[in-house]
Amino acid sequence: MTFANSNGAYDLEKETAPVVFVVSTTGDGEPPDTAVPFVRRIKKKTLPRERFARLCYALLALGDTNYANFCNCGKTIDKRASLQELGGKRFYATGHADDANSVPPLKENQHEVQISRAVPLTRHDSVKAALLIELDVSDKDLPLQPGGVFDVLCPNNGSEVEELLQRLKLGQRRDHCVLLELLKDTRKKGKALPAHIPEESTLQYVITWCLELRSVPKKALLRSLVECTTSGVEKRRLQELCSTQGSADYNRFIRDPNICLLDLLRAFPSCTPPLSLLIGQ
Numbered sequence: 398m399t400f401a402n403s404n405g406a407y408d409l410e411k412e413t414a415p416v417v418f419v420v421s422t423t424g425d426g427e428p429p430d431t432a433v434p435f436v437r438r439i440k441k442k443t444l445p446r447e448r449f450a451r452l453c454y455a456l457l458a459l460g461d462t463n464y465a466n467f468c469n470c471g472k473t474i475d476k477r478a479s480l481q482e483l484g485g486k487r488f489y490a491t492g493h494a495d496d497a498n499s500v501p502p503l504k505e506n507q508h509e510v511q512i513s514r515a516v517p518l519t520r521h522d523s524v525k526a527a528l529l530i531e532l533d534v535s536d537k538d539l540p541l542q543p544g545g546v547f548d549v550l551c552p553n554n555g556s557e558v559e560e561l562l563q564r565l566k567l568g569q570r571r572d573h574c575v576l577l578e579l580l581k582d583t584r585k586k587g588k589a590l591p592a593h594i595p596e597e598s599t600l601q602y603v604i605t606w607c608l609e610l611r612s613v614p615k616k617a618l619l620r621s622l623v624e625c626t627t628s629g630v631e632k633r634r635l636q637e638l639c640s641t642q643g644s645a646d647y648n649r650f651i652r653d654p655n656i657c658l659l660d661l662l663r664a665f666p667s668c669t670p671p672l673s674l675l676i677g678q
């Protein structure tokens with residue numbers, strides 16, 4: 398039985414060298430496209446039990462615990478290949494890597510670099526814009542290798558940060574330290590302090606580096622803003638926009654025109670949310 402990857406195909410029945418599977422899960426617990434034929438073949442009930450008697454393998458399953466079927470494809474292959482089913486022997490314990498628990502970037506490895514080129518790859522009317530971004534790292538001593546990964550941290554625009562500080566009436570307290578704690582009575586699933594906000598950051602730092610000010614406000618955010626709005630008319634409009642009946646209006650006035658938090662606050666002048674609400678969202 399062959400298993401194909403980008404380096405070619407392996408015959409798992411004849412392979413005598415140790416085999417390492419690294420496989421992710423996509424869709425709703427589905428194998429990635431390139432693994433679909435293999436998974437279909439390995440699942441056949443008619444396969445003899447000793448089919449992989451010679452196989453010596455290890456498996457690393459890639460997944461994300463935010464999805465219901467965590468590492469499902471890896472688990473399926475591992476179960477079928479194992480001694481209990483098709484006779485393969487593990488030479489190393491199976492690993493389940495969780496994208497939701499990726500290690501946050503290390504501060505000491507941060508570099509400030511210039512963008513040397515930015516080219517739009519999508520048409521202006523596409524739902525999501527994609528850009529080709531070139532970063533000039535020529536004068537940095539970066540230990541980059543093929544297959545390596547780096548994160549890009551973009552600060553929010555300075556004038557937008559200033560506007561939000563003023564709007565939250567926190568301009569005078571911009572250098573104060575922000576102390577993050579979980580609400581004692583929160584029933585939120587998977588509750589955790591956001592790992593990307595360093596301890597002992599200042600207010601200005603958090604708003605500049607740790608909040609996404611340009612993303613389109615979700616309905617849940619609109620819902621929680623209702624409580625922080627004093628004008629009755631504005632309250633009602635916010636309630637409409639986040640209701641099921643108001644979906645068309647939400648799409649027309651918020652999602653399609655790519656409204657951001659500051660646009661929303663400008664349109665609802667009596668709304669003054671606490672910073673904690675914005676961080677929570």
Ligand SMILES: Cc1cc2nc3c(=O)[nH]c(=O)nc-3n(C[C@H](O)[C@H](O)[C@H](O)COP(=O)(O)O)c2cc1C
Pocket residue numbers: 421422423424425426427429459460461462464465466467468469496
């Ligand atoms: C559209 C989509 C669906 C996914 N579905 C699952 C899933 O059902 N179970 C799971 O554990 N991980 C799921 N993941 C997370 C990926 O398996 C995980 O991010 C993995 O590291 C991706 O590796 P790859 O980019 O090399 O395929 C999904 C990711 C995406 C983008």
